[in-house]
Amino acid sequence: AQSVTQLGSHVSVSEGALVLLRCNYSSSVPPYLFWYVQYPNQGLQLLLKYTSAATLVKGINGFEAEFKKSETSFHLTKPSAHMSDAAEYFCAVQSGGSYIPTFGRGTSLIVHP
Amino acid sequence: NAGVMQNPRHLVRRRGQEARLRCSPMKGHSHVYWYRQLPEEGLKFMVYLQKENIIDESGMPKERFSAEFPKEGPSILRIQQVVRGDSAAYFCASSPADRGNHEQYFGPGTRLTVT
Numbered sequence: 001a002q003s004v005t006q007l008g009s010h011v012s013v014s015e016g017a018l019v020l021l022r023c024n025y026s027s028s029v030p031p032y033l034f035w036y037v038q039y040p041n042q043g044l045q046l047l048l049k050y051t052s053a054a055t056l057v058k059g060i061n062g063f064e065a066e067f068k069k070s071e072t073s074f075h076l077t078k079p080s081a082h083m084s085d086a087a088e089y090f091c092a093v094q095s096g097g098s099y100i101p102t103f104g105r106g107t108s109l110i111v112h113p
Numbered sequence: 114n115a116g117v118m119q120n121p122r123h124l125v126r127r128r129g130q131e132a133r134l135r136c137s138p139m140k141g142h143s144h145v146y147w148y149r150q151l152p153e154e155g156l157k158f159m160v161y162l163q164k165e166n167i168i169d170e171s172g173m174p175k176e177r178f179s180a181e182f183p184k185e186g187p188s189i190l191r192i193q194q195v196v197r198g199d200s201a202a203y204f205c206a207s208s209p210a211d212r213g214n215h216e217q218y219f220g221p222g223t224r225l226t227v228t
Binding site for chain 2 (some may be wrong): 004008034036041042043044045046049091099100101102103104105106
């Protein structure tokens, strides 16, 4: 069984501040982990993915995430928020051998000028 | 290289009518997935198809919903006798057959409104 918990349905930061979006997962086997971003009225776009290579994964738009097995976490960070980062962010887990990812409920990132 | 295409982008149906949602996967992709998204919720898996085969429909409601991915043409998600609770955004995703990391590419979605 696999599941994802995203802590905080809304995160608000000032432009230029650190972005931290939290994701904890549960998986019975080593997982694949993903972060997607969704802009209003659009589909999901892959930001980055962990597939058992390096534990620190760099993605697009300056985002990165670190896989911590001991904490079963895959938190998403960005050193300096930009107004254009305002969107909905989804964490997803997919157990090896499964074709079906499980998505978290999403975190809405709000960026203040 | 066109991405995943979905049409229509917006669909309005009265209760009791049928809704047909279409999805054309990325070129070279033979796996299609349908998801439903309700307001302030994540994506819920509905069905996974390959050409002419339903692989996993564990997320599909037992009645009124069906999906197909014919040998030629787009994948179709069909909802018969729609009810207000069917109002949601429906997303299609595709993936290539030989990718070990199962990355999915999403379309822009169809927003269904049942009046």
